Amino acid sequence: MNNSLPTNQDLGQSNSDIPSMSLSSSLNENLDVLKKTFDGCDDIVFNEVSFVDKSVCLVYIAELISNQTIFEIEKGLASSLESYTQNGPQPSFTSLVYRCFPFRRDKDSKNIRGVIKRIMAGKVALLVDDTDDALLFDTNNPSEVNVPESDTERTVRGPNKGFVETIDTNLRFIRQKIQTPSLKVNYLTLGEQSNTKVSVVFMEGIADKEIVAEVHRRLSRIDIDGVLDSHYIESMIKDSPWSPFPTLFSTERADRVCGGLLDGKVAILTDGSPSALTAPTMFVEFLHSSEDYYDSSLVASIIRWVRFLGLFVTLILPAFFVGITTFHQDLLQTPFLMRIAASREALPYPVMVEGFFMLLTYELLREAGLRMPKKLGGAIVTILGLVLIGQSAVQAGLVGSMMAIVVSVTALTSFILPNYEFHQVIRFGTIPFLLLAGVFGFMGILVALMFVLAHLISLRSFGVPYFSPVSPGRKEGWKDVFIRAPWWAMDTRAPGLGVDNIDRVGAKNRVHTPAEEKVDQDGKK
Amino acid sequence: MISLDDKVSGLMVLFLISASQLGVGVLGFQSIINKYAGHDAWISVMIAGIAVSGVIWLMYQMLKNDEKGDIVAIHEFTYGKWLGNFLTTLFAIYLLLMAIVVLRTYIEIIQVWIFPHLKVWAFLLLLIPLFYYTISDQFRTVVGVCFLGVVYPAILNLALFFSVQYADIDNILPILDHTITELLQSSSLAVLDFMGFSALLVFYPFIREAGKSQKYAHYGNLYTTLVYTAVCLISYLYYNQSELDSVIWASLGLWKIIEMPFLERFEYFGIATLFFMILPNVVLYMWAATRTVTRTFGFDHKKVALVLLGILFITSAIFTGREGVNLLNDSASRIGLVFLFIYIPVLFVINFICRKVRKNVS
Numbered sequence: 001m002n003n004s005l006p007t008n009q010d011l012g013q014s015n016s017d018i019p020s021m022s023l024s025s026s027l028n029e030n031l032d033v034l035k036k037t038f039d040g041c042d043d044i045v046f047n048e049v050s051f052v053d054k055s056v057c058l059v060y061i062a063e064l065i066s067n068q069t070i071f072e073i074e075k076g077l078a079s080s081l082e083s084y085t086q087n088g089p090q091p092s093f094t095s096l097v098y099r100c101f102p103f104r105r106d107k108d109s110k111n112i113r114g115v116i117k118r119i120m121a122g123k124v125a126l127l128v129d130d131t132d133d134a135l136l137f138d139t140n141n142p143s144e145v146n147v148p149e150s151d152t153e154r155t156v157r158g159p160n161k162g163f164v165e166t167i168d169t170n171l172r173f174i175r176q177k178i179q180t181p182s183l184k185v186n187y188l189t190l191g192e193q194s195n196t197k198v199s200v201v202f203m204e205g206i207a208d209k210e211i212v213a214e215v216h217r218r219l220s221r222i223d224i225d226g227v228l229d230s231h232y233i234e235s236m237i238k239d240s241p242w243s244p245f246p247t248l249f250s251t252e253r254a255d256r257v258c259g260g261l262l263d264g265k266v267a268i269l270t271d272g273s274p275s276a277l278t279a280p281t282m283f284v285e286f287l288h289s290s291e292d293y294y295d296s297s298l299v300a301s302i303i304r305w306v307r308f309l310g311l312f313v314t315l316i317l318p319a320f321f322v323g324i325t326t327f328h329q330d331l332l333q334t335p336f337l338m339r340i341a342a343s344r345e346a347l348p349y350p351v352m353v354e355g356f357f358m359l360l361t362y363e364l365l366r367e368a369g370l371r372m373p374k375k376l377g378g379a380i381v382t383i384l385g386l387v388l389i390g391q392s393a394v395q396a397g398l399v400g401s402m403m404a405i406v407v408s409v410t411a412l413t414s415f416i417l418p419n420y421e422f423h424q425v426i427r428f429g430t431i432p433f434l435l436l437a438g439v440f441g442f443m444g445i446l447v448a449l450m451f452v453l454a455h456l457i458s459l460r461s462f463g464v465p466y467f468s469p470v471s472p473g474r475k476e477g478w479k480d481v482f483i484r485a486p487w488w489a490m491d492t493r494a495p496g497l498g499v500d501n502i503d504r505v506g507a508k509n510r511v512h513t514p515a516e517e518k519v520d521q522d523g524k525k
Numbered sequence: 526m527i528s529l530d531d532k533v534s535g536l537m538v539l540f541l542i543s544a545s546q547l548g549v550g551v552l553g554f555q556s557i558i559n560k561y562a563g564h565d566a567w568i569s570v571m572i573a574g575i576a577v578s579g580v581i582w583l584m585y586q587m588l589k590n591d592e593k594g595d596i597v598a599i600h601e602f603t604y605g606k607w608l609g610n611f612l613t614t615l616f617a618i619y620l621l622l623m624a625i626v627v628l629r630t631y632i633e634i635i636q637v638w639i640f641p642h643l644k645v646w647a648f649l650l651l652l653i654p655l656f657y658y659t660i661s662d663q664f665r666t667v668v669g670v671c672f673l674g675v676v677y678p679a680i681l682n683l684a685l686f687f688s689v690q691y692a693d694i695d696n697i698l699p700i701l702d703h704t705i706t707e708l709l710q711s712s713s714l715a716v717l718d719f720m721g722f723s724a725l726l727v728f729y730p731f732i733r734e735a736g737k738s739q740k741y742a743h744y745g746n747l748y749t750t751l752v753y754t755a756v757c758l759i760s761y762l763y764y765n766q767s768e769l770d771s772v773i774w775a776s777l778g779l780w781k782i783i784e785m786p787f788l789e790r791f792e793y794f795g796i797a798t799l800f801f802m803i804l805p806n807v808v809l810y811m812w813a814a815t816r817t818v819t820r821t822f823g824f825d826h827k828k829v830a831l832v833l834l835g836i837l838f839i840t841s842a843i844f845t846g847r848e849g850v851n852l853l854n855d856s857a858s859r860i861g862l863v864f865l866f867i868y869i870p871v872l873f874v875i876n877f878i879c880r881k882v883r884k885n886v887s
Contacts, residue, residue, distance in 0.1 A: 327640070333789050440651060442793065443635065446800045447651050450670070454659045457669030471669040472533060 020113045027055055027129035033112055034059060040184035040204060043171065044119075047074075051081040057127045059115075063168040064122040064175055069139045073124060076101040097126065097135060109134050120179035150252040152420050158294035159255045167197050167271035173254040174201060178261060182206075188219060190233065194226035197271040198233065201257075206264045206493070211280060211462050215266045230270040230277050237279075239460050244429075246421045247461035249281040256290050262504075263493050266462075280464040282494070283456055284481045286422035287311060292484050300484040310416030313409065314426050318355050319437035319445050321406045325351045327441035343402045352438030354399055358407040359431060361389055366411075469495055532731055533668045535738035541728060542581075542745030544671035544805035545721030547678075547752060549630040552799070554718050554753070555760040555775040562711035564696060564766055565703045567757040569711035574750030576712065577719045578743055580865050583873045585739045588729045590880060596726035597820040603876045610821050616726075617817040619860060621833060623720065624810035626857040628652075629841045631803045633850050638777065638796055646842045653834050655804070660812040661827045664731045667805075667812045674805030675748075678798050682752065684791065685759050687783045692762035716865065717858035718753060721806060722746070723865065727813040811837065 023030050031046065038044040047058035047070075058073065080097045109115050115125050115134045126135040150162030163170045171185060186200040200219070202212050218237040227233060230250060238247045251257060252274050257267050260278040268277040287307045292300040325344065329337060344351070369381040390408075393399045410430060417423040429452070436444030459466035469477025474495040479485035493504050559566040588594045591602065596616055600609035628649075636643050659666050725742065732738050760775045772778055776795075783791035815830045844853055 328793060331788065331790050331793050333786065336787075436651075440648070441640065442797050443639070443648070443800070444651065446797055447655055450800070450804055451655050451658065453673060454655065454666055454670055458659075458662050458666040465665065467669060471672045472537065472665070473672060 020111065022110050023112055023115070023127075023132045023134055025130055025132045027057060027127055030112070030127050030134075031057060034116070037116060037181045040186065041181060042187040042199070043175075043185045049074075049077065049081070051085070054081060054084065055129045056081075059119055059125040059127060061119060061122070061175060063172040065124060065139055069124070073101065073137065073139070077126070094128065094131065094133065094135060097128075101137060107136070109136060116181055117179070120175070120181060122176070153251060153253050153256070153290065153418060155289065155291035155294065158291060159253075161254045162252045163254060163257075163269075163274040163276060165272055165274050167199060167269050170254070170269050170274075170276065171199060171201070174258055174261070174267075177254065177258040178203070183261065186216070190219070190222055190224070191227040192223070192225045194228065196227040198227070199269045201261065201267040201269060203261050203264065206262065207266055208264060211464075212266055214462055215268070215279065219268070227270060228272065230268065230273040230275050233268060233270060234277055239462065243455065243459055244425050245283070245456065245459065245466070246286070246419075246425070247281055247459060247466060248277045248279045249285055249419070250275045250277050250421060251419075252276075253290055259290070259293065280462040281466075282461065282464065282468055283459075283466050284470070286417065286419045288480075288484075289418040293487075295484075297484055297486040301482075304482070304484060307416050307418070310413045311426060314414045314417070315429055315433055315449075316445060317410050317413075318359065318406055318430055319433035319448075321402070322352050322355050322434055323437040323441045323445060326438060340402055344400050346397060347400050348398070350438075351400070351403065352434065354403050355407065355434050355438075356431070358389075358399060358403055359410075359434065362407060362411050365389070531663055531665065532733045533665060534733050535735070535741055537668050537672065538725075538732060538738040538741040539745040539748070540672045540675045541668060541809070542722050542725065542742050543748050544674040544802070545724050545809050546719050546746070546749040547675070547802050548627050548718070548721065548806040549634065549799070549803060550718030551753065551756060551802075552634065552776045553772075553774040554715065555757055555764075556769045556772050558711045558714045558757075559761075559766060559769060560711065560714060561707040562703045563707075564698075564761050565701060565708060566711045566715070567697070567754055567761060568701070569708050570715050570753045570757050571750060572708060572712040573715040573719055574746060574753070576866070577716065577722065577750075578746050580869055581722060581725070581742050581746060582739075583869055584725055585742070587873055587876050588726070589736050590876075594730045594735060595728075595820065597817060599726075599872070599876060603872065603879050613817060613821045616723075616864075617814045617821075619864060620724065620727075620810045620814040620817065621836060622853075622857055622860065623723075624807050624814070625837055625840050625844075626853045627803060627806045627810070628837065629844055629850055629853055631799070632841070633847070634774065634777075634796060634799075638792060645845065646838075649838050649841055653838055656808060656811055656837075657830060657834055659804075659808045660815055661830050664728065664812070667808055670808055671805040674801050678802045681795060681798055682755070684780060684783060684795065685755060688759060688763045688779045691782070692759070693765070694762065696763075696765050697758070697761045713862060714858070715753070716862055717854070719746070719749060720858075720861040720865065721809065723861075724809050724813040727816050728809075 021033075031048075035046070041061075043062045045058070045060055045062050047060075049056050049058070056077065058070075058077070060070075077097070080101070109118065110133055115136070118136050119125050122139070124137045124139055126137070128135070148162050148164065149160040154160075161173060163173065175183065180203075182204045184202055184204050188198045188200065190196050190198050198219070200212070200215055215237070219233070222233065222236050224232060224236070234246070234248045234250065235241070240247065248268075249260070257276050257278060261267055265278045265280065268279070270276075287304065289303075289307075292304060295303070324331060325340060332340070347354070349357075365381055365385045369378055372378070372381065389399075390404065394401045394404055414423055414427045414430075417426060433445055433448050436448050438444075440447070457465075457467045457471055465472055468474055469481060476492050476495045479489060480494060490504055555566075558569055562569050587599055591598050597609075597613050600613045600616075603609065604612060632643070632645055632648060635648070636645075659670055722742075722745075729735055756776060760769070760779060763779060764772065764775060769775060777792050780792040780795045781790070785791065788794060811830070811833060815826060815833055818824065818829045818833070819826045844850060
């Protein structure tokens with residue numbers, strides 16, 4: 001294996017940025033260092049207590065510790081201070097504390113970095129004046145049972161933790177995955193009447209400061225009486241209010257948000273909503289699933305191309321079929337053409353009308369299935385849809401069997417798109433394509449396609465071109481667009497986000513072959 | 526002042542230049558340029574490419590030395606306000622004319638190959654909103670379209686190899702059978718297919734570190750030259766010279782022989798893909814024309830775009846039939862030739878003298 005350990009120096013704001021000094025015996029000095037480190041983390045709590053000649057301070061991250069725990073700690077603290085004043089300096093204060101506290105004690109730390117690390121890991125630190133030792137308590141973290149899986153974005157492998165509807169729990173999920181004080185959390189309150197708690201989360205040292213400032217600026221402009229879901233915020237801060245395409249990524253997955261944060265994005269969490277928003281967002285992300293990053297590179301790359309195909313098929317297929325049967329019959333080989341002609345024999349409506357009504361029927365079925373009370377069960381929709389549309393309509397000669405296939409395939413492929421919001425845009429995007437193909441044939445499809453492309457290219461998400469890194473081309477970003485490079489090759493973050501620190505993984509992450517090892521060592525000599 | 530946010534990277538010049546050059550010409554230039562040099566005309570294409578590289582060099586020399594760095598500023602500096610603005614207006618009209626030529630030629634191809642009964646105005650009504658959408662906002666949109674307009678149709682290059690199996694080497698032998706004069710005469714015809722790059726005079730200030738982007742402009746031109754030369758050479762291997770006389774769109778003929786199990790007529794696919802090349806052409810010309818007019822007279826960009834697109838619509842609808850389109854093509858190629866190879870060098874010399882004189886005066 002490597003003789004030299006990978007250095008961490010250039011990977012974001014690494015641990016080396018956290019002060020690595022011994023605790024001083026002055027409480028105020030220690031607190032100053034901690035407060036500086038945790039600057040911008042609104043969820044850090046400094047609970048200072050002065051008691052006659054002793055001042056102590058509890059330090060912890062709010063959402064990592066339950067209220068019950070804090071209550072018990074404070075009760076223990078009060079009783080230990082009481083007995084300390086009664087008994088005088090013997091025995092020492094620290095030993096008194098441990099006697100009175102109902103928690104397992106963690107190893108003490110004399111180093112401030114150790115203290116910070118353990119605070120991030122969900123411990124409670126007790127700093128005592130005149131002592132250069134921090135007392136740490138292993139509290140019982142809030143239990144993790146009954147965390148729901150994300151329903152809308154599913155994966156086979158990898159973490160499946162989905163956000164819930166309380167913001168503190170969601171923040172805890174993030175804090176547990178990224179345990180560093182450079183993860184900043186800013187609280188805001190939005191909504192005149194609803195007073196909804198909103199927090200802006202980002203990685204200092206990775207996220208672009210200007211984008212963070214821009215997010216804050218846009219959030220501060222919001223003037224609304226109630227925020228009931230993150231979409232309220234999304235629609236008020238997105239760059240092009242009229243564009244159908246989402247320029248903020250909404251997700252219910254904790255790992256997805258953390259991945260975004262590590263890429264230099266800003267996350268916005270809303271109380272009462274399980275979907276978090278991340279910005280800036282690029283178009284390609286809507287074709288990525290979390291699982292891409294948990295599968296092997298080769299498989300993930302192939303699946304990515306399957307999704308590109310899925311996107312294309314969803315948009316084009318019905319229009320393509322209409323174009324072929326209406327205008328461009330000579331494009332097809334004769335046997336295939338005969339089959340289509342035979343299936344369309346004696347059908348009453350033009351193919352465009354037929355396609356439009358089929359798509360409409362699909363939408364009706366879908367909506368009925370969604371809104372139907374759960375007790376009635378989805379079976380009714382399935383059976384009706386299957387029998388009515390799939391068989392009877394074709395047998396009765398109302399709808400061509402080819403059209404039924406085309407629309408079914410389209411409906412199916414639309415679900416390949418991993419993001420629900422994006423899936424909806426694309427699903428409805430099929431209809432204008434279909435209509436244009438019915439009037440202008442392939443040229444109509446092309447013009448519509450170019451329209452969409454020109455629109456996507458002109459869009460921006462918080463100043464970042466929406467279609468980057470494809471256009472404007474940034475080839476450093478292509479390793480996560482057309483393919484999903486193995487993790488050791490993901491040496492830079494997505495370009496164009498203006499991140500402060502572009503390096504993601506160290507150069508030595510790949511396991512080196514013996515020959516390469518030798519070269520490395522020779523190079524060192 | 527153009528903000529840094531609106532500027533594009535130097536590499537994009539490659540795509541802008543290529544996208545502006547490659548266009549409808551590629552479908553039928555083979556049977557036009559062989560008028561003088563016959564089967565050696567593919568050499569003329571290369572000569573034309575080199576000449577165009579020279580003109581690009583001249584343009585860069587002028588643009589580099591001007592702080593605002595576009596044709597409006599150069600004209601004003603060289604000729605003063607009134608004459609300068611007059612010439613700039615002529616330049617804008619030239620750009621508009623180029624857009625009309627490209628668009629009208631493409632529509633004609635659609636009429637002949639796909640929709641014989643296509644109403645030009647109806648199709649234009651579909652296209653004009655797309656043009657307007659692309660040019661009315663930021664330059665970045667135009668660049669994005671140009672980028673895709675080079676990358677995506679590049680797959681059509683592969684289609685050329687289908688016809689190699691029917692190639693007959695005797696068709697181009699003996700090589701260099703024509704005099705230099707004949708080769709040069711053919712090159713002057715080939716230049717029409719390279720002409721779009723004059724938009725460089727307008728979009729230059731939109732490039733980040735524009736002075737350093739010159740090599741990309743030459744690379745872009747090189748790519749265009751290679752594509753044209755390859756197409757030309759393969760066509761001449763496939764057709765003999767007397768066949769070429771009776772073919773209008775030789776490249777479409779090359780595509781016609783391609784048969785795939787699921788695709789009976791490849792040229793449909795080809796013509797459709799060609800739209801990705803036509804759109805950057807038209808959009809870049811129209812954007813450049815709009816920008817020039819806006820810069821000269823200070824009108825609102827969006828309104829100018831609307832008016833110019835209106836002119837584009839009416840003119841394209843008026844010129845109908847093979848004769849009309851031919852007339853357009855011929856006049857555009859003559860004007861372009863004069864503009865690029867006579868006017869630009871003259872402008873360069875006058876501009877150079879002006880700079881020296883004023884430097885000495887001050």
